[in-house]
Amino acid sequence: MTRVIGMAAVVVLVLAACGSSATDEDGPATGEGPDTVVLSAPAELATAALPANDAAPPGIPPDSAGGSFGFSRYVYEELGDEIVTTLVEGPLAMQVRAPVSYLQLKELQERGDSSDHLSLDSDELAALVEQLDTLRDATEKYKDVQLALDDGFVRATDEVPNMGAHFVNGWRSLNGEFDPAKPEVLLYVTDDSGEWELVGTSFVLPTQFAGLDHPEAFAGPLDNWHVHYQVCTGPNTISRSSTADECQANGGVWAPTLGWMIRAWVWVDNPLGVFNMWNPNLPPVVDGVEIEASRSTASAVGAARTVPIQNFGFEESRVKAGEALAWINVDGVPHTVTAGSRGQPNGGVDSGLIAPGQSFAVRFDHSGEYSFTCTLHPFMTTTVVVEE
Numbered sequence: 001m002t003r004v005i006g007m008a009a010v011v012v013l014v015l016a017a018c019g020s021s022a023t024d025e026d027g028p029a030t031g032e033g034p035d036t037v038v039l040s041a042p043a044e045l046a047t048a049a050l051p052a053n054d055a056a057p058p059g060i061p062p063d064s065a066g067g068s069f070g071f072s073r074y075v076y077e078e079l080g081d082e083i084v085t086t087l088v089e090g091p092l093a094m095q096v097r098a099p100v101s102y103l104q105l106k107e108l109q110e111r112g113d114s115s116d117h118l119s120l121d122s123d124e125l126a127a128l129v130e131q132l133d134t135l136r137d138a139t140e141k142y143k144d145v146q147l148a149l150d151d152g153f154v155r156a157t158d159e160v161p162n163m164g165a166h167f168v169n170g171w172r173s174l175n176g177e178f179d180p181a182k183p184e185v186l187l188y189v190t191d192d193s194g195e196w197e198l199v200g201t202s203f204v205l206p207t208q209f210a211g212l213d214h215p216e217a218f219a220g221p222l223d224n225w226h227v228h229y230q231v232c233t234g235p236n237t238i239s240r241s242s243t244a245d246e247c248q249a250n251g252g253v254w255a256p257t258l259g260w261m262i263r264a265w266v267w268v269d270n271p272l273g274v275f276n277m278w279n280p281n282l283p284p285v286v287d288g289v290e291i292e293a294s295r296s297t298a299s300a301v302g303a304a305r306t307v308p309i310q311n312f313g314f315e316e317s318r319v320k321a322g323e324a325l326a327w328i329n330v331d332g333v334p335h336t337v338t339a340g341s342r343g344q345p346n347g348g349v350d351s352g353l354i355a356p357g358q359s360f361a362v363r364f365d366h367s368g369e370y371s372f373t374c375t376l377h378p379f380m381t382t383t384v385v386v387e388e
């Protein structure tokens with residue numbers, strides 16, 4: 001555990017950017033077409049005990065938190081005093097992660113494009129588009145939230161950044177059946193007039209029914225289903241992992257797991273991918289294109305080091321007292337750099353929203369260990385070690 005020791009940091013806000021979109025050689029593309037990443041058996045498995053099935057966490061968790069939702073197979077968080085696996089995503093064998101939206105898939109299919117780069121053959125592409133069209137047609141009526149409530153959907157979370165509020169159909173969530181016309185979850189955000197607007201859907205398959213192996217549900221390999229562990233839900237929660245005690249103290253309902261889940265974005269199109277967890281077109285939407293400058297701007301203000309915020313993760317960093325450290329957001333959605341941990345600010349430095357492509361720099365005048373988090377994504381936490 002790290003403590004924040006008398007922070008006397010001078011904050012330098014640097015407006016930086018990358019030309020037209022928030023892309024990086026290593027980061028997810030945001031709408032410029034397919035840039036598929038295929039992950040095979042994760043490296044950490046070479047040294048850890050091999051899990052018994054797709055849903056199982058690795059036998060031996062690492063000794064520090066890490067991993068990122070929507071980008072790595074495992075996410076490890078510090079809960080209580082322990083490092084635990086809070087998320088497992090995708091099949092154990094091979095995952096295909098492609099930032100291709102629903103509308104882009106339809107376009108590829110209409111063009112009769114070869115989809116080799118998506119690891120989809122044309123039949124799978126056609127079947128997938130048909131499933132997604134079915135989902136869209138079947139949920140159109142739920143643009144009227146009252147019809148969703150009438151059909152048994154109940155709000156189970158607050159509005160999650162770049163995700164929306166989850167309205168869950170309890171019966172469907174328990175039956176273990178996959179039907180593209182019957183999503184278990186509808187996602188809504190409140191519009192300017194305070195009305196609920198339908199933005200997406202999500203599916204839930206409990207492992208007791210669907211089994212511990214990755215569901216074969218949507219056609220092709222793009223649907224990386226995930227399993228959350230130690231989940232806290234409730235109308236005032238944002239559906240994240242916590243200890244049972246912490247969850248109950250916040251008025252939430254705790255569960256060891258809810259089973260296999262996946263989002264499908266057929267309403268508000270998602271350039272990070274039709275099945276991605278995060279949708280940059282949902283609030284907080286920030287315009288990364290308007291921002292002028294670059295990584296070199298961050299170093300021009302005297303930052304000794306510039307580190308990327310990418311794939312929903314920070315890098316641990318070391319600087320010398322008196323030096324500045326700059327963070328650049330190379331993800332497709334906003335983040336914050338906020339003194340504190342697990343999404344909780346401690347009253348110190350706070351960047352506010354850092355748009356894709358934007359930078360934020362902090363000068364550290366005194367040695368010590370400083371912890372930072374992202375208030376939008378509480379699992380994002382890092383420590384900066386400042387040496388004499």
Ligand SMILES: [Cu+2]
Nearest residue numbers: 335336374377
């Ligand atoms: Cu964040």
